[in-house]
Amino acid sequence: MRKLKRKVFSMSILAILFVSLGFYASYRIFIKPQKQQSKQLKPLDSSNTTKFISQESIVDKIHETQKIIPLETDLEERILIDDSWGDWEVFKKVKEIVFYGKGSYSIDFASIDKNNIIINNSSNLINITLPKPQIEDIALYEDKTLYETTTNGLLRFGEIKLSPEENSTICKEVKDKMKEKMLQDDLYAMAESKSQEAVKNILSPLLPNSKTEIVINYQ
Numbered sequence: 008m009r010k011l012k013r014k015v016f017s018m019s020i021l022a023i024l025f026v027s028l029g030f031y032a033s034y035r036i037f038i039k040p041q042k043q044q045s046k047q048l049k050p051l052d053s054s055n056t057t058k059f060i061s062q063e064s065i066v067d068k069i070h071e072t073q074k075i076i077p078l079e080t081d082l083e084e085r086i087l088i089d090d091s092w093g094d095w096e097v098f099k100k101v102k103e104i105v106f107y108g109k110g111s112y113s114i115d116f117a118s119i120d121k122n123n124i125i126i127n128n129s130s131n132l133i134n135i136t137l138p139k140p141q142i143e144d145i146a147l148y149e150d151k152t153l154y155e156t157t158t159n160g161l162l163r164f165g166e167i168k169l170s171p172e173e174n175s176t177i178c179k180e181v182k183d184k185m186k187e188k189m190l191q192d193d194l195y196a197m198a199e200s201k202s203q204e205a206v207k208n209i210l211s212p213l214l215p216n217s218k219t220e221i222v223i224n225y226q
Contacts, residue, residue: 060133060214060219062121062124066123068209068212068213069116072209073115074116075116075205076112077201078197079110080109080111082188083107084106084185086106088167089101098162099159100158100159101167102166102167106178108181109148110144110146110186111142112142113140113141113142114140115138124136131219134224135222137225142190206221207223
């Protein structure tokens with residue numbers, strides 16, 4: 008009887024041992040690899056996703072803006088009106104007029120097409136060729152025009168008065184001189200720099216990544 012009990016006890020121990028080993032083996036084979044696999048399939052960080060940019064998308068974006076005014080500048084021009092008689096000081100009669108105005112530069116994007124754009128994906132570089140900034144307009148502030156007192160020689164009297172035709176001619180001369188100032192290297196270089204900044208800001212939402220560089224050239 009005792010031998011039978013011992014035999015039953017031994018078989019129970021063995022059964023428990025085999026069942027435990029079975030559970031452990033099942034855990035190692037089925038459950039644990041699934042956890043590891045799910046960990047490996049973790050979604051990629053969306054910040055690493057790649058966007059693509061094309062010549063067509065750049066052209067479309069630029070054409071949305073149509074035209075930019077990259078720079079406006081205040082201008083001043085002095086004109087000397089000389090109504091003297093000869094070179095004698097006693098017959099001198101001159102008047103200085105100071106004109107104030109504002110000039111602006113513009114770039115029209117209507118002519119931009121795919122031929123103006125080169126994309127180099129391997130070096131993250133986009134080259135864009137633009138028309139040069141043009142002088143859009145020069146507006147004279149007539150209410151700010153300063154008319155100095157006429158300077159007369161000993162034998163000259165009164166103020167210099169301009170006819171409408173003379174005034175129109177002088178205003179045209181003033182605008183031409185202001186235009187010459189706007190074409191000077193320092194102001195024109197500033198207009199080009201501001202144009203580059205404006206175009207880069209327009210296209211920044213399209214760039215594939217922060218390393219992409221836009222290089223602006225002018226025709």
